[in-house]
Amino acid sequence: MSFVGPAEEIENVALALLGMGIFEPMPLEVMMEGRPLNSRFQTSRGNAYDALLERLNRLLRESGLPIPERPFADRLPSLSLQELEERVAALESTVDAWNKELSGLREEREKWRAMLAFGDAIRGTGRSLSDFSRAFSVRTAIGTLSNENWRRLRETGLAAPILVVPLIEETDRVTAVVFYEREYHEDMNKIFSAVHMRLVPVRPEEYGRYDSADAVRYQLEAVESEIERCRAMPWRYLSDNRAEIDKLCAAVYAKQRVASLCRFRGELAGMTALTGWIPWDSYNDVRVVTAQKAPHALLNAESGSALERAGNELPTLLRNLPLIRRFQEIVRLYSLPSYSELDPTFVVAVSFCFFFGFMFGDVGHGIALILGTRFLEKKKIMGGAIASVMRIAGLFSVLFGFLYGSVFGDESLIHPLWLSPMRDVNSILPVSIGVGIVFLSLGIAFRIYNAACKREWGEVLFSPEGVTGLLFYWLAVLQAAAAAGALPGAALGTGVFAVIMGVLFLLMLCGNGIAGFFFHGETVDEGGVVHVFSVFHAMLNFISNTASFVRLAAFALNHAGLCGAVLMLGDMVENAPGGRLYHAFIMVIGHLVIVALEGMIVFIQTLRLEYYEFFGKFYRGGGRPFAPVLWEK
Amino acid sequence: MAFPVGGRIAESSKAKVRKGTLLSREDLRLLLEQTTVGDVALRLGETSYAAVLKGVSLENMRRSELEFLLNVSVLAEGVAFRHYANLEDRKLLDLWLESFDIAMIKEHLRFKMRTAEREQLSPDRMLDIVSDFQLTLVDQEKLLSSSSLRDILASVKKESLRAALSEGIPAGLESVLADRGPEFQKTMFALGMILDRCYFDSLYAAAAALGGEEGRMMRALVGTRVDLLNLYWIYRARRFFGMSPEESLTLILKARYRVDFGLLTKAAFAPPEAFAPTLAGTPYAAVFGGGPAPREDADSSGGAASEEDAGLREAAVERRFYRRLLSVVGRVFMSGALGFQNVAAYLMLREFEVRDIVAITEAVRYGFDRSKIDLILIRSLGKGID
Numbered sequence A: 001m002s003f004v005g006p007a008e009e010i011e012n013v014a015l016a017l018l019g020m021g022i023f024e025p026m027p028l029e030v031m032m033e034g035r036p037l038n039s040r041f042q043t044s045r046g047n048a049y050d051a052l053l054e055r056l057n058r059l060l061r062e063s064g065l066p067i068p069e070r071p072f073a074d075r076l077p078s079l080s081l082q083e084l085e086e087r088v089a090a091l092e093s094t095v096d097a098w099n100k101e102l103s104g105l106r107e108e109r110e111k112w113r114a115m116l117a118f119g120d121a122i123r124g125t126g127r128s129l130s131d132f133s134r135a136f137s138v139r140t141a142i143g144t145l146s147n148e149n150w151r152r153l154r155e156t157g158l159a160a161p162i163l164v165v166p167l168i169e170e171t172d173r174v175t176a177v178v179f180y181e182r183e184y185h186e187d188m189n190k191i192f193s194a195v196h197m198r199l200v201p202v203r204p205e206e207y208g209r210y211d212s213a214d215a216v217r218y219q220l221e222a223v224e225s226e227i228e229r230c231r232a233m234p235w236r237y238l239s240d241n242r243a244e245i246d247k248l249c250a251a252v253y254a255k256q257r258v259a260s261l262c263r264f265r266g267e268l269a270g271m272t273a274l275t276g277w278i279p280w281d282s283y284n285d286v287r288v289v290t291a292q293k294a295p296h297a298l299l300n301a302e303s304g305s306a307l308e309r310a311g312n313e314l315p316t317l318l319r320n321l322p323l324i325r326r327f328q329e330i331v332r333l334y335s336l337p338s339y340s341e342l343d344p345t346f347v348v349a350v351s352f353c354f355f356f357g358f359m360f361g362d363v364g365h366g367i368a369l370i371l372g373t374r375f376l377e378k379k380k381i382m383g384g385a386i387a388s389v390m391r392i393a394g395l396f397s398v399l400f401g402f403l404y405g406s407v408f409g410d411e412s413l414i415h416p417l418w419l420s421p422m423r424d425v426n427s428i429l430p431v432s433i434g435v436g437i438v439f440l441s442l443g444i445a446f447r448i449y450n451a452a453c454k455r456e457w458g459e460v461l462f463s464p465e466g467v468t469g470l471l472f473y474w475l476a477v478l479q480a481a482a483a484a485g486a487l488p489g490a491a492l493g494t495g496v497f498a499v500i501m502g503v504l505f506l507l508m509l510c511g512n513g514i515a516g517f518f519f520h521g522e523t524v525d526e527g528g529v530v531h532v533f534s535v536f537h538a539m540l541n542f543i544s545n546t547a548s549f550v551r552l553a554a555f556a557l558n559h560a561g562l563c564g565a566v567l568m569l570g571d572m573v574e575n576a577p578g579g580r581l582y583h584a585f586i587m588v589i590g591h592l593v594i595v596a597l598e599g600m601i602v603f604i605q606t607l608r609l610e611y612y613e614f615f616g617k618f619y620r621g622g623g624r625p626f627a628p629v630l631w632e633k
Numbered sequence B: 001m002a003f004p005v006g007g008r009i010a011e012s013s014k015a016k017v018r019k020g021t022l023l024s025r026e027d028l029r030l031l032l033e034q035t036t037v038g039d040v041a042l043r044l045g046e047t048s049y050a051a052v053l054k055g056v057s058l059e060n061m062r063r064s065e066l067e068f069l070l071n072v073s074v075l076a077e078g079v080a081f082r083h084y085a086n087l088e089d090r091k092l093l094d095l096w097l098e099s100f101d102i103a104m105i106k107e108h109l110r111f112k113m114r115t116a117e118r119e120q121l122s123p124d125r126m127l128d129i130v131s132d133f134q135l136t137l138v139d140q141e142k143l144l145s146s147s148s149l150r151d152i153l154a155s156v157k158k159e160s161l162r163a164a165l166s167e168g169i170p171a172g173l174e175s176v177l178a179d180r181g182p183e184f185q186k187t188m189f190a191l192g193m194i195l196d197r198c199y200f201d202s203l204y205a206a207a208a209a210l211g212g213e214e215g216r217m218m219r220a221l222v223g224t225r226v227d228l229l230n231l232y233w234i235y236r237a238r239r240f241f242g243m244s245p246e247e248s249l250t251l252i253l254k255a256r257y258r259v260d261f262g263l264l265t266k267a268a269f270a271p272p273e274a275f276a277p278t279l280a281g282t283p284y285a286a287v288f289g290g291g292p293a294p295r296e297d298a299d300s301s302g303g304a305a306s307e308e309d310a311g312l313r314e315a316a317v318e319r320r321f322y323r324r325l326l327s328v329v330g331r332v333f334m335s336g337a338l339g340f341q342n343v344a345a346y347l348m349l350r351e352f353e354v355r356d357i358v359a360i361t362e363a364v365r366y367g368f369d370r371s372k373i374d375l376i377l378i379r380s381l382g383k384g385i386d
Helices: A007-020 A028-032 A048-062 A081-123 A129-133 A147-159 A182-194 A204-210 A213-240 A242-261 A280-293 A304-309 A328-334 A345-359 A363-378 A384-404 A425-453 A457-462 A467-483 A494-509 A511-518 A528-548 A550-574 A579-618 B002-019 B025-032 B037-044 B063-080 B087-113 B123-130 B140-145 B149-155 B159-167 B182-208 B212-239 B245-249 B261-269 B272-278 B295-300 B304-308 B310-335 B340-366 B370-375
Strands: A002-006 A138-146 A162-169 A173-181 A266-268 A271-277 A298-300
Touching (some): A007 A242, A007 A271, A048 A242, A048 B140, A048 B149, A081 A129, A081 A138, A081 A162, A081 A242, A129 A204, A138 A182, A138 B159, A147 A162, A147 B261, A173 A182, A182 B245, A213 A242, A328 A345, A328 A384, A328 A579, A345 A384, A345 A550, A425 A457, A425 A467, A425 A550, A425 A579, A457 A467, A467 A494, A494 A511, A511 A528, A528 A579, A550 A579, B002 B087, B002 B340, B025 B037, B025 B340, B037 B063, B063 B087, B063 B123, B063 B340, B087 B123, B087 B149, B087 B182, B087 B340, B140 B149, B149 B159, B159 B182, B212 B272, B212 B310, B212 B340, B245 B261, B261 B272, B310 B370, B340 B370
Antiparallel strands (some): A002 A271, A002 A298, A138 A173
């Protein structure tokens, strides 16, 4: 979308777009590239309201007030940046006056505390501070510094003619006294400055005034109560003017958000131009809003596909049903689909649950997986979409557990609704291969669809992962199934089979040439020899990819075997002294290991089937997420 | 155990593979032959720096932008290792990459102060370039929109660093940034030192906590730099800033590797001409002009006569500083041991290469005498194999 119109109107549209949460700004230069007026637009990417908002937030934070809620405002405040700045500055100056006073009082407190500690230390030696002020050749300086700088000062003290003694050691600061020769005063000042030591402003000649510990303590208490009074003042002032401050916060926030949405805008002769992406189905809403809020603005929309063909990188917005949306994370882990690519999330969601349940089918282990995920989620070890995916996967484990009749590996508790992996190996193996064939065919179909969307007809028709390849694959599968006796009567005669397969193979080998002949302009990425090898490679992939799905059955068997082993170990120790205890121990540990270790392995295997066997057939990815500017920062 | 080992193999292998993408001497020589910064950028666009220069108009590139983009490339190289690293290494990597955040803070201070005479990149453009990265030490948006020292402090995410920085700002200067008085200049210097100390002390502490061969190598990599920095800061404080020995000792890091406080004190109290002899018996004497010069120096310096120029002599000290580190990096790769040290060594090589490219770009931009470039470059263009 491009909007061009008076600045005020464009800002009103921007506010409305913020409320809708559907606009991702893009640099004006990208949209205007190669067009007239491009170089005449003044663009600026800064947001002057960022600093202002931060100043306001800091003022509230430092005064101990909560930052107010920011409900969406449907009208933009009329105050200009300068007016808002003036108001914030006025608030700051009022609060700063108290802060300055507070800072002075804190320094005063530091002085009294330091003098009390120094006085106590001197009195501990049987002398008084006044005695000390009469020492002419040695000077003293008292001050506070951070622990890190205290370490540096102490270390410097090893090399310099000074003596450093800590008076008050706190968790983050140290108050110390430094003794040095009178002639060393200038150098010492440089060292104090280098270690950022804040010196107490008391000269040795004045030490006599701090001789009485009670008097010093009295002063200290007076300063502390004054600090308490002063500390409450900004809070009180801001609380008393809360309504006005909330209004100011709302105004600055609204302006900041609008400026953020308009950060790539361009200015030309009093007009503002704003460009960005919106989802296509929001176009009508945006048109209506623009007509209402900016009657003098021009609106221009260009279709994503056209922009993509022109070489622009468009953002991707995935839209799926709430439950399916959880599996977007699995897709995103691999890579987000690019703009015009098919979103495979739905198929991934269904197949992921099916594969996981197939390999890890057990009622008890499924429930344990759900509870374990919930526990890890509470402990914040696992979170978000992955935890949801694991919970749904656990649910499918329970479902397949009923199909297999398995509860914690025990197949005697419930009757299997379908089969038992251990006893029906001959049934489960063909099923797993069948699932693989369907899944791979789906992958190839997706590739055909993607290529068709891009009008790459040569790829659609003659590629090993196009229509010809799919026919070749299906024919080979059909013949193999017939030969294995699974589909009696479906077998073609050897000669017919060989001829059809040969023709299909030749079509794939010569696909590039044929495509070049029939569909002019289609570019060929690879040379002839490479293409021949890639066709052979694709043929081998058909075999290896299909065989890969044997793992569905293998892991189902593996699960049953592992459970059997745990049950057997438990039975072995049951008759020993204290056997029941050992039995329970083995059961708990064994099943925990199965859920944690095998659960993880099956999760990885499922990902492998998705990413390698399925995505490998059609998926390119490399998309970037659609990131609209929202009202909430 | 399988995962940490897998991660180490992956990150070490990637580091060695990426090392192969560094520029050759011939590439550097070609850069030096260019006539404008744009030409240098165009040539870099054909190398492993292409990714970071993508989508930018190279012909009209300014020196400041190119320099910033090159520094971002080191960050990008580092971030790419995050996917391979285990949790501990990831923390270490993040800590290592905080050097970029530190440089950003310093650069921003310089920009706001306009202390540098040369052109500088605007905060808007910086923000645009780093918008793809999540910096760990600083909130880049807050930093680059800050208009006072207090704003800059607020942009620092690490509590301890924020506290240390606020300690270095005198009370009256908190809200000022554009004041260029001597007190402010002093504060800027102090802030720079606090940033460096915080970074290198934390990094060395993290390296010192590692065990085995990885720990030994990491201590050597970071520790050598720590030792050299401690000595270099004392050297410069005494020689150029007229600081007293005691004052110069307040600059140094908490971390120590081979040079203890006793030796640092000796070096600080030594007169300038005796600085290097004080370090005799340590591997650092040659860096400061004592002991036998490294072979590469002898090859490339063009004779002692050309080094008489004081500026070039100091540049040669800095160059030897980095060449010393280069030899430690070489040892890490030679050892062949797996671990984070390979990533760190590779990132150091990238950093040094960027320094060299920046030096070449400056020579091109400001018309420096290119025959003397070898006195500045960390990697000699003269002889040797890549």
